[in-house]
Amino acid sequence: MPLVAPALLARMTDPDASAIRRMFEEGAALKKRHGADAVFDFSLGNPDLAPPEGVVRAIEDAARSRESGRHGYMPNAGYPFARAAMAEKVSREQGVTVLPEGVVMSAGAAGALNCVLKALLSEGDEVLVPAPFFPEYAHYARNHGGVLRPVPSRADFSLDSDALAAALSPRTAAVLLNSPNNPTGKVYAERDVAALAEALARHGERTGRFPCLICDEPYRDIVYGGRRVAPVFPLYRNAAVVSSFAKNLSLPGERLGYIALNPAMDDFAAVSAACVFATRILGFVNAPAFFQRVVSASWECKADYSPYEKRRNLLAGVLDSAGIAYALPEGAFYLFCAVPERKHTAGADRDDAAFCEHLKKHLVLCAPGKSFGGAGWFRMAYCVSERTIAGSAPALKAARESW
Ligand SMILES: Cc1ncc(COP(=O)(O)O)c(C=O)c1O
Numbered sequence: 001m002p003l004v005a006p007a008l009l010a011r012m013t014d015p016d017a018s019a020i021r022r023m024f025e026e027g028a029a030l031k032k033r034h035g036a037d038a039v040f041d042f043s044l045g046n047p048d049l050a051p052p053e054g055v056v057r058a059i060e061d062a063a064r065s066r067e068s069g070r071h072g073y074m075p076n077a078g079y080p081f082a083r084a085a086m087a088e089k090v091s092r093e094q095g096v097t098v099l100p101e102g103v104v105m106s107a108g109a110a111g112a113l114n115c116v117l118k119a120l121l122s123e124g125d126e127v128l129v130p131a132p133f134f135p136e137y138a139h140y141a142r143n144h145g146g147v148l149r150p151v152p153s154r155a156d157f158s159l160d161s162d163a164l165a166a167a168l169s170p171r172t173a174a175v176l177l178n179s180p181n182n183p184t185g186k187v188y189a190e191r192d193v194a195a196l197a198e199a200l201a202r203h204g205e206r207t208g209r210f211p212c213l214i215c216d217e218p219y220r221d222i223v224y225g226g227r228r229v230a231p232v233f234p235l236y237r238n239a240a241v242v243s244s245f246a247k248n249l250s251l252p253g254e255r256l257g258y259i260a261l262n263p264a265m266d267d268f269a270a271v272s273a274a275c276v277f278a279t280r281i282l283g284f285v286n287a288p289a290f291f292q293r294v295v296s297a298s299w300e301c302k303a304d305y306s307p308y309e310k311r312r313n314l315l316a317g318v319l320d321s322a323g324i325a326y327a328l329p330e331g332a333f334y335l336f337c338a339v340p341e342r343k344h345t346a347g348a349d350r351d352d353a354a355f356c357e358h359l360k361k362h363l364v365l366c367a368p369g370k371s372f373g374g375a376g377w378f379r380m381a382y383c384v385s386e387r388t389i390a391g392s393a394p395a396l397k398a399a400r401e402s403w
Pocket residue numbers: 045107108109110111134178182216218243244245246252256257
């Protein structure tokens with residue numbers, strides 16, 4: 001009898017479910033063999049911009065204090081001052097007064113999502129998600145007895161509220177939106193989010209179950225061309241925002257995020273208490289103390305995202321020259337590319353896993369779209385240096401021509 005639970009083993013070894021991490025690890029091995037400069041690694045969304053100076057100062061200030069108890073346990077929901085700071089942040093973003101009691105500090109957006117799903121899901125419940133989507137969502141839903149149900153987006157990756165409305169069922173506990181989107185970089189239009197909110201309300205009137213609209217927003221601030229992420233609290237009462245400082249402040253390893261509930265939510269106090277309880281019983285106990293202090297002091301500091309926009313444009317030019325089609329991102333730092341039609345290699349057209357293997361032979365590392373529910377596409381994370389982007393041009397061209 002194997003020690004590892006067979007169901008978990010199956011999830012661990014599912015090639016689609018681990019493609020990104022595997023590519024990242026293979027990238028590290030390739031860099032060792034060929035030298036870091038020879039490998040063009042677009043596999044992982046690991047921000048390479050330094051945290052803003054205001055964050056660095058807050059780290060220094062927090063490290064200097066000798067106040068007793070500052071490394072101790074705290075309430076599971078987080079420090080009261082951190083909850084109040086996040087309530088102020090989300091109030092500004094949503095245009096609705098968010099209550100500190102509706103904020104739960106978390107171990108990143110991933111921890112926040114797991115706590116919210118733990119709080120909401122019963123065995124067999126469904127979580128609808130527009131596809132393509134962040135692949136970890138499937139694991140997070142499964143962790144808590146739920147099932148992720150991908151619903152295709154429109155051809156341009158915009159939100160298809162009609163398709164989502166048609167997929168609602170009495171089993172739907174939640175709809176999970178991610179805008180700007182990983183992997184497409186799409187920012188969902190306010191009118192589409194509003195149409196979805198109306199559909200959720202109509203569904204609730206009809207069935208008695210108003211699903212929770214969970215907005216996963218770690219990329220909210222990273223938008224191009226004056227776009228903005230639509231606030232959902234004014235549109236639908238059973239809404240929650242989860243976010244983190246992984247991407248906007250370049251702090252992914254510090255694992256600091258939060259959940260914020262719409263104060264108008266049904267069962268507000270019970271849902272908040274359930275998220276706090278989930279934080280405890282999932283073993284997080286509380287979000288990291290040190291970085292609660294840091295972000296509470298620095299969340300308002302300005303970060304410059306223009307390097308990402310510059311890199312987006314640079315990469316778009318590289319892909320144009322290579323003859324690879326893509327969807328131009330409106331935010332975040334991912335670019336979703338169409339697998340080119342095959343000319344030289346035998347096999348199925350637009351096989352994304354095979355194309356990523358082919359790219360790897362040219363020392364270009366990308367993530368196959370199938371893992372994101374976007375077969376026939378592949379993702380390039382462009383939070384890498386301009387040198388890497390420009391340097392990848394000959395390799396991408398050669399890969400395209402020999403495909
Ligand atoms: C869409 C999306 N949600 C959540 C996360 C997890 O973020 P965190 O590192 O804050 O847990 C990521 C990380 O890449 C992401 O892309």
